[in-house]
Amino acid sequence: MPDTLNAETPAIRPESRAMIERLIAFDTTSRNSNLDLIHYVRDYLADLGVTATLVHDPGGSKANLYATLGPQDRGGIALSGHTDVVPIDDQDWTRDPWTVSESGGRLYGRGTCDMKSFVAVALAHAPRFLGGELETPIHLCLSYDEEVGCRGVPGLLAHLAEQPVRPRLCIVGEPTDMKVVTAHKGKLSMACHVRGKEAHSSLAPHGVNAIQAAARVIGLLTDMAAEKSANGPFDSDYDVPHTTIHTGLIEGGTQLNIVPGHCRFEFEFRYLPEDSPDALLARVKDFAEQEIAPAMQAIDPASGFTWEPLSSFPGLDLAPEAEVVDLAKALTGSNATGKVAFGTEAGLFDDSGIPAVVCGPGSIDQAHKPDEFVTLEQIALCERFMDRLEERVRPGGLAHG
Numbered sequence: 001m002p003d004t005l006n007a008e009t010p011a012i013r014p015e016s017r018a019m020i021e022r023l024i025a026f027d028t029t030s031r032n033s034n035l036d037l038i039h040y041v042r043d044y045l046a047d048l049g050v051t052a053t054l055v056h057d058p059g060g061s062k063a064n065l066y067a068t069l070g071p072q073d074r075g076g077i078a079l080s081g082h083t084d085v086v087p088i089d090d091q092d093w094t095r096d097p098w099t100v101s102e103s104g105g106r107l108y109g110r111g112t113c114d115m116k117s118f119v120a121v122a123l124a125h126a127p128r129f130l131g132g133e134l135e136t137p138i139h140l141c142l143s144y145d146e147e148v149g150c151r152g153v154p155g156l157l158a159h160l161a162e163q164p165v166r167p168r169l170c171i172v173g174e175p176t177d178m179k180v181v182t183a184h185k186g187k188l189s190m191a192c193h194v195r196g197k198e199a200h201s202s203l204a205p206h207g208v209n210a211i212q213a214a215a216r217v218i219g220l221l222t223d224m225a226a227e228k229s230a231n232g233p234f235d236s237d238y239d240v241p242h243t244t245i246h247t248g249l250i251e252g253g254t255q256l257n258i259v260p261g262h263c264r265f266e267f268e269f270r271y272l273p274e275d276s277p278d279a280l281l282a283r284v285k286d287f288a289e290q291e292i293a294p295a296m297q298a299i300d301p302a303s304g305f306t307w308e309p310l311s312s313f314p315g316l317d318l319a320p321e322a323e324v325v326d327l328a329k330a331l332t333g334s335n336a337t338g339k340v341a342f343g344t345e346a347g348l349f350d351d352s353g354i355p356a357v358v359c360g361p362g363s364i365d366q367a368h369k370p371d372e373f374v375t376l377e378q379i380a381l382c383e384r385f386m387d388r389l390e391e392r393v394r395p396g397g398l399a400h401g
Helices: 014-024 035-047 116-129 153-161 201-206 210-231 277-299 323-332 346-351 376-393
Strands: 052-056 063-069 077-082 101-103 106-108 138-143 169-172 180-184 186-195 244-252 262-271 304-313 337-340 356-358 373-375
Touching: 014 116, 014 376, 035 052, 035 063, 035 116, 035 138, 052 153, 063 153, 077 116, 077 346, 106 376, 116 138, 116 376, 138 153, 153 346, 169 323, 169 346, 180 323, 180 346, 186 210, 186 277, 210 244, 210 262, 210 277, 262 277, 277 304, 323 356, 323 376, 346 356, 373 376
Parallel strands: 077 138, 077 169, 169 356, 180 337
Antiparallel strands: 052 063, 063 138, 101 106, 106 373, 180 356, 186 262, 186 304, 244 262
């Protein structure tokens, strides 16, 4: 049973609560389709008289959703969020991750923090936005596959680029404790495939050890990470003030007495604007191809390295005086802004010519964890944010560009 609300635990609107519960019930783990959720939102908006456009992935099993509340002939404010969530596999949940439960002023469930609560509050507010004349439209942007490298929203942005009217500004509701975030790091992630030559381990010099070759490249990545930690460049406004370099997965070999003929590992750069991901990657490739591959290929010419891009998105670095920053500060009631190390779709919106900030309910500290939660206080702050936005998009509230 939910805890009894006290003076320090804010009540949230029933429609917000109901929409959060509905969205969490869809298992939209990135490996799954998100169409059940998208179709639910499409039908919900249709009942309000709003037509949504779906932009599908190439296979047709997933879709972005785009809808405009209010006038169709002018740019407005986009509220953007992703619909996918990370897996619950091998996590020690103490409650059903797909059913919202309340305890201690918190709503628990996969996606409550990252980031279905923002989407739910925006959708729940739609009837309020539509309840009177809108001078500035509200655009709803829901994407797929953000959690596996922001793979969905580029298709939506490509669709918008072909339209006569697109959003003028964007607010991406990733969890920031409802604080305005104007900058985040960019990301480039790669897989390296190492091809060696198998041999009996007693004849190791006649083989090419793919794992050991991979280990040398990983060693360079480790050294590069240490260099960035020691020498920068630095930006103290980030919680991690320098570019980070990380190897997160490695697999290879068959068994101990066989020289491994294959190895694959994945690594990433999360970089400050001052660092070039292309230059970082070029250093890694040059080391592999020039320092390691020649000795491998002297034994087996077919051995060597191949490189597979996994995902990338640009960083975000808005000017303090940007219009979208002023708007977000007005909606939160705070002049403070910040920067975060995690990446979002805001960089892609901004890169496409739609200036974007990040501001949403919940703390990133709770994202991706078992027993993920968002506090009722954060939901209430998000509702207040939407109330102020509603005031701004009424006639006389915000020039309509």
